[in-house]
Amino acid sequence: DFQMTQSPSSLSASVGDSVTITCRASQTISTYLNWYQQKAGKAPKLLISGASGLQGGVPSRFSGGGSGTYFSLTISSLQPEDFATYFCQQSYSVPPTFGQGTKVEI
Amino acid sequence: EVQLLESGGKLVQPGGSLRLSCAASGFTFRTYAMSWARQAPGKGLEWVSGVSGSGGVTKYADSVKGRFIISRDNSKHTLSLQMNSLRAEDTAVYYCAKSLSGDYLSDAFDIWGQGTVVTVSS
Numbered sequence: 001d002f003q004m005t006q007s008p009s010s011l012s013a014s015v016g017d018s019v020t021i022t023c024r025a026s027q028t029i030s031t032y033l034n035w036y037q038q039k040a041g042k043a044p045k046l047l048i049s050g051a052s053g054l055q056g057g058v059p060s061r062f063s064g065g066g067s068g069t070y071f072s073l074t075i076s077s078l079q080p081e082d083f084a085t086y087f088c089q090q091s092y093s094v095p096p097t098f099g100q101g102t103k104v105e106i
Numbered sequence: 107e108v109q110l111l112e113s114g115g116k117l118v119q120p121g122g123s124l125r126l127s128c129a130a131s132g133f134t135f136r137t138y139a140m141s142w143a144r145q146a147p148g149k150g151l152e153w154v155s156g157v158s159g160s161g162g163v164t165k166y167a168d169s170v171k172g173r174f175i176i177s178r179d180n181s182k183h184t185l186s187l188q189m190n191s192l193r194a195e196d197t198a199v200y201y202c203a204k205s206l207s208g209d210y211l212s213d214a215f216d217i218w219g220q221g222t223v224v225t226v227s228s
Contacts, residue, residue, distance in 0.1 A: 001168075032212075034214040034215075036151075038151075042220075043201055043218035043219065043220055043221055044151065044201075044215075044218055045218075046206070046214055046215060046216045049206055049214040049216075050214075055216065087150065087151055089151070089214070089215075091210075091212045091213050091214055092212065093212055094156070094165050094211050094212045095153050095165065095167050095212070096141075096153045096156075096212045096213070097153065098150055098151040098152070098153070099150070100150045101150045101151075
């Protein structure tokens with residue numbers, strides 16, 4: 001199975017800050033990398049697919065990049081509604097696997 | 107509106123069985139692979155099982171292989187997960203999820219249900 005490792009596990013930031021979360025795959029996955037946002041008690045929400053493809057309705061302050069084994073999610077100008085946990089997920093092979101999550105706190 | 111609605115979660119004793127269901131609406135159900143994923147309390151996300159659009163291909167995480175069975179009824183737009191020989195470590199919120207791109211078992215998941223809680227405890 002492909003192991004996905006996110007860093008950091010948590011971070012503290014302020015409204016207006018820019019933050020970057022990284023995700024590393026144990027083997028190359030091309031750009032088969034997706035990012036999700038999850039708020040407490042809610043289902044995950046797909047933000048980005050294919051490493052950099054923003055889903056409809058997702059604000060443009062979210063951006064993703066990377067390929068191979070190293071990926072990043074950047075949130076520019078954090079808004080109050082962005083404080084949540086973020087997960088990466090590889091869709092290169094079955095089983096699809098998730099990173100352990102990064103909690104973005106105020 | 108595209109929607110998934112899970113049901114069936116409850117408290118069950120170790121070694122017991124449970125069947126989860128997921129009702130889909132708002133999209134052409136048979137053309138999309140579907141999956142179950144779970145999240146143990148305070149933990150991350152774990153993909154559990156997936157099924158192709160026709161139902162002919164099924165895959166499982168090693169942690170549930172041989173104990174769980176995924177199936178789908180395309181005429182009723184429903185996805186099911188039969189869970190047998192349940193263990194304490196199966197305690198989690200179970201989500202059904204729709205593949206983004208079509209009939210791909212390993213894909214991004216663009217639609218998730220609200221989740222159903224399974225607790226395995228004596």
